[in-house]
Amino acid sequence: MLIKWNQLDVILHEEVKNGIKCLQFPTMTPVQAYTIPQLLKKKDVAAEAVTGSGKTLAFLIPTLQIMKQRESEEKWGKHQVGAVVLSPTRELALQTKYVLDTLLIHVKNISQILFVGGNSVEEDVNNFKTQGGNILICTPGRLEDLLVRKYDLNLAKSLKSLEILILDEADRLLDLGFQKSINTILSYLPRQRRTGLFSATQTKEVEDLIRAGLRNPVLVSVSAKAKQSTPDQLNNYYLITKDNGKLASLIDFLEKKNIQKGLLFLPTCACVDYWSHIFPYIIPKHLNLPILAIHGKMKHKRQAILGKFRIAEKALLLCTDIMARGIDIPEVDWVIQWDPPTSSSAFVHRVGRTARQGKQGSALLLLLENEETYVSFIEQNQRVKLQIVENVVLDEKIEHLREKIRNILKKDRAIMEKSTKAFVSYIQAYSKHECSYLLQVKELPIGAVAATYGLLQLPKMPELKKRIITDFPEIPNFNINCVPYKDTAREKIRLKKLEQYNNTGVWPSNKQVFYKKPTEPWSLTKQKKVEKKNKRLKRKEKKQKLTNNRNIVKKKRKRMSDEDLEELKRDVELLKKHKKKKISDEEYNKEIGLV
Numbered sequence: 001m002l003i004k005w006n007q008l009d010v011i012l013h014e015e016v017k018n019g020i021k022c023l024q025f026p027t028m029t030p031v032q033a034y035t036i037p038q039l040l041k042k043k044d045v046a047a048e049a050v051t052g053s054g055k056t057l058a059f060l061i062p063t064l065q066i067m068k069q070r071e072s073e074e075k076w077g078k079h080q081v082g083a084v085v086l087s088p089t090r091e092l093a094l095q096t097k098y099v100l101d102t103l104l105i106h107v108k109n110i111s112q113i114l115f116v117g118g119n120s121v122e123e124d125v126n127n128f129k130t131q132g133g134n135i136l137i138c139t140p141g142r143l144e145d146l147l148v149r150k151y152d153l154n155l156a157k158s159l160k161s162l163e164i165l166i167l168d169e170a171d172r173l174l175d176l177g178f179q180k181s182i183n184t185i186l187s188y189l190p191r192q193r194r195t196g197l198f199s200a201t202q203t204k205e206v207e208d209l210i211r212a213g214l215r216n217p218v219l220v221s222v223s224a225k226a227k228q229s230t231p232d233q234l235n236n237y238y239l240i241t242k243d244n245g246k247l248a249s250l251i252d253f254l255e256k257k258n259i260q261k262g263l264l265f266l267p268t269c270a271c272v273d274y275w276s277h278i279f280p281y282i283i284p285k286h287l288n289l290p291i292l293a294i295h296g297k298m299k300h301k302r303q304a305i306l307g308k309f310r311i312a313e314k315a316l317l318l319c320t321d322i323m324a325r326g327i328d329i330p331e332v333d334w335v336i337q338w339d340p341p342t343s344s345s346a347f348v349h350r351v352g353r354t355a356r357q358g359k360q361g362s363a364l365l366l367l368l369e370n371e372e373t374y375v376s377f378i379e380q381n382q383r384v385k386l387q388i389v390e391n392v393v394l395d396e397k398i399e400h401l402r403e404k405i406r407n408i409l410k411k412d413r414a415i416m417e418k419s420t421k422a423f424v425s426y427i428q429a430y431s432k433h434e435c436s437y438l439l440q441v442k443e444l445p446i447g448a449v450a451a452t453y454g455l456l457q458l459p460k461m462p463e464l465k466k467r468i469i470t471d472f473p474e475i476p477n478f479n480i481n482c483v484p485y486k487d488t489a490r491e492k493i494r495l496k497k498l499e500q501y502n503n504t505g506v507w508p509s510n511k512q513v514f515y516k517k518p519t520e521p522w523s524l525t526k527q528k529k530v531e532k533k534n535k536r537l538k539r540k541e542k543k544q545k546l547t548n549n550r551n552i553v554k555k556k557r558k559r560m561s562d563e564d565l566e567e568l569k570r571d572v573e574l575l576k577k578h579k580k581k582k583i584s585d586e587e588y589n590k591e592i593g594l595v
Contacts, residue, residue, distance in 0.1 A: 029054035030222040036062045044217040046197045046210045052356045055198045059166045078132035080161040085137045088172040090116035092326040115142045125151045140181035164194040174205040234355035238365040238386040243448035248398045262316045262334040267429040269295040272318045274422035293318040324349040335363040340374045343434045344381045405454030412486040423453045447472030
């Protein structure tokens with residue numbers, strides 16, 4: 001039978017050898033050719049391979065073969081789990097599920113179930129109870145939750161039949177802080193199992209996980225001797241923009257290239273949120289380019305948005321690095337990066353979302369004038385060569401675009417607040433850049449960048465202290481309090497607060513709209529603190545004095561009791577001697593004090 005998956009023709013030829021059905025693959029990528037035989041030989045495998053190298057099939061094919069081999073001895077029960085695939089994000093888990101769905105069409109009596117965040121826990125529990133699942137595809141957080149809290153579900157019992165555990169994108173799993181969750185999950189799994197660990201890079205944390213979770217693993221690396229870190233079919237470009245013209249250059253580029261399906265990577269969730277509101281207004285209508293947005297802080301919308309982007313014939317998806325790893329959408333023809341990613345490895349993962357499975361693809365990096373040195377850095381660090389793209393954008397277009405955005409912000413305070421939040425998050429992310437010696441905040445033209453974001457005024461933030469900002473075009477006679485909310489309910493509340501502020505000079509908090517505790521002089525506040533401290537010390541001294549007095553009384557009582565006890569013992573001994581006639585009546589009376 002022939003299965004076509006992203007132009008990779010895999011012939012699943014079932015052949016009976018010693019009673020076991022074998023699968024043969026005449027066409028395999030290097031990671032598949034080296035990994036599949038080792039897993040089928042019951043070896044633990046730690047595989048390192050570049051993005052887009054076919055790692056998903058490298059672990060799904062042997063997983064199915066191992067489970068079919070077990071089925072020849074005993075059929076899988078409805079709630080018996082034979083394989084677990086751990087993925088760092090729900091998007092990657094969902095993609096793995098789609099690939100497995102394609103393979104399971106030709107494999108009978110084996111089912112799968114998806115456990116990821118964003119779905120209802122109760123729904124996951126009910127699905128497993130009613131439908132079961134022999135292969136779990138899940139994120140670490142959700143699987144740990146189901147194992148620890150149980151939710152009327154004995155999942156640990158179902159895992160006793162586990163044959164193989166797969167850790168997909170293991171380096172990303174650890175980057176996202178799932179080390180504790182993985183350790184908890186491993187404690188519930190049987191030791192007699194096979195484990196496959198797949199990652200794009202080998203970090204110290206991954207090596208520690210290999211030592212802790214794998215037994216004498218076979219190490220497979222198919223990227224160490226590569227001449228470059230990106231596919232041969234990928235064309236990498238960069239574009240130098242004016243300090244205040246990055247957005248104008250991007251719009252001009254979109255018009256020239258007529259992008260069909262593209263990813264635009266932005267530095268933070270706030271940036272994605274803000275630009276997703278602005279782009280529909282500034283993208284030329286003749287491009288007919290729908291705008292979608294996805295980022296990590298979205299809870300229930302991510303799967304729907306990703307699904308919508310997959311089936312779209314033409315679209316631009318604004319995203320964070322949540323889309324940088326493992327996501328396979330073959331139709332993506334362009335990957336655009338708003339600025340240099342915070343880590344050099346993220347650059348390779350981002351551009352790896354295009355030029356997949358032998359297709360052509362292109363990637364563009366937007367750089368400011370002071371960031372051009374990043375080109376040589378990425379060339380040496382990641383072996384990626386970038387070609388320059390000519391950029392000619394007139395100042396009139398830059399100014400027109402800026403004013404267009406400012407007019408949008410003036411009509412809706414909610415979007416204006418999003419613009420400030422996005423700008424602040426961008427500056428903070430920039431200050432934490434891995435290449436801080438090349439990309440320094442102090443060299444960043446902050447005023448020009450703020451103008452690119454269309455800010456109506458500069459926010460108060462530490463990075464702007466002691467900075468002389470001359471490249472930000474101020475709006476003359478502008479009062480920011482005049483910008484209304486488009487939402488009438490929010491605007492009504494804001495106007496009440498504004499009235500209170502105008503009357504008292506104090507802006508009311510969200511909890512107390514109409515009352516604010518009056519302030520008092522600093523000297524009076526200090527005096528009250530001193531008085532409070534002195535009272536506290538006096539109470540402490542009084543308490544200590546009472547404690548000391550009680551101890552003295554206790555010691556006296558204890559001493560008197562000891563004397564009484566000794567006297568009683570002496571009287572008893574005298575009485576015994578008198579009964580035994582060792583002493584006379586006169587002597588006895590004299591000793592006890594009767595005479």
